[in-house]
Amino acid sequence: MGQLAIKVRELNFHWPSGETAIRSCSLEIPRGEFWMLLGINGSGKSTLLRLLAGLLAPHSGEIGILHPVGFVFQNPDHQLVMPSVGADVAFGLVEEKLSPATIKKRVEEALSAVNLLSLQRRPIYALSGGQKQRVAIAGALARHCSVLLLDEPTALLDPDSQVELVSSVRSLVKSRGIAALWVTHRLDELNYCDGAFLLEKGALVDQGDPQRLKKRLMNLEGNKS
Ligand code: ADP
Numbered sequence: 001m002g003q004l005a006i007k008v009r010e011l012n013f014h015w016p017s018g019e020t021a022i023r024s025c026s027l028e029i030p031r032g033e034f035w036m037l038l039g040i041n042g043s044g045k046s047t048l049l050r051l052l053a054g055l056l057a058p059h060s061g062e063i064g065i066l067h068p069v070g071f072v073f074q075n076p077d078h079q080l081v082m083p084s085v086g087a088d089v090a091f092g093l094v095e096e097k098l099s100p101a102t103i104k105k106r107v108e109e110a111l112s113a114v115n116l117l118s119l120q121r122r123p124i125y126a127l128s129g130g131q132k133q134r135v136a137i138a139g140a141l142a143r144h145c146s147v148l149l150l151d152e153p154t155a156l157l158d159p160d161s162q163v164e165l166v167s168s169v170r171s172l173v174k175s176r177g178i179a180a181l182w183v184t185h186r187l188d189e190l191n192y193c194d195g196a197f198l199l200e201k202g203a204l205v206d207q208g209d210p211q212r213l214k215k216r217l218m219n220l221e222g223n224k225s
Pocket residue numbers: 015021039040041042043044045046047048
């Protein structure tokens with residue numbers, strides 16, 4: 001796939017009810033780039049992300065995506081399964097048949113990358129929302145993910161944690177050469193991305209300059225009622 005981390009062609013998906021959720025979507029994201037996915041509620045953002053992650057199967061079209069893929073949900077409590085930070089990050093590696101020394105190294109590297117190494121033994125319940133999201137990201141990094149898909153990861157965060165998370169994902173994308181697609185409603189986050197896609201009723205209607213798309217989304221939001 002050359003330098004592309006995600007290449008999607010003519011993707012279509014409909015629900016069992018017959019409702020079309022994604023129509024003729026084509027998009028590309030190169031390695032080392034941080035893109036955002038915008039659209040009003042119900043435009044199909046989560047559905048598109050789940051299709052890219054392989055959590056839903058398209059009815060037609062092609063999805064080329066580098067693996068492993070890391071997925072970060074809006075609510076980290078739906079994602080973190082182990083009692084402590086280090087154990088949770090290691091959990092994603094259980095199927096990889098790695099030596100204990102390699103697992104330890106991968107977990108420590110991933111936690112350092114999200115600035116949580118000092119909290120390795122901390123119980124998950126004692127973390128803030130932003131720290132939990134960084135544990136979820138560390139889980140993906142420990143698996144050496146090539147692509148990070150994030151579904152409104154800051155929706156439950158306060159403004160300080162929001163800025164910390166979006167800027168740390170940007171630096172991870174750049175330092176590790178991974179690609180990220182981040183769904184957001186919070187328009188100030190667009191300052192951190194390389195480009196954005198705009199979904200309207202399941203179709204990608206625009207892509208490119210985040211500031212131009214921001215204006216277009218604000219018009220859509222203003223007109224929706
Ligand atoms: P967004 O993430 O942009 O808010 P979604 O991808 O969640 O949009 O939803 C797109 C459309 O698909 C909406 O019309 C929504 O009602 C519908 N939808 C979402 N999840 C399901 C589901 N599990 N079954 C049927 N319809 C769904």
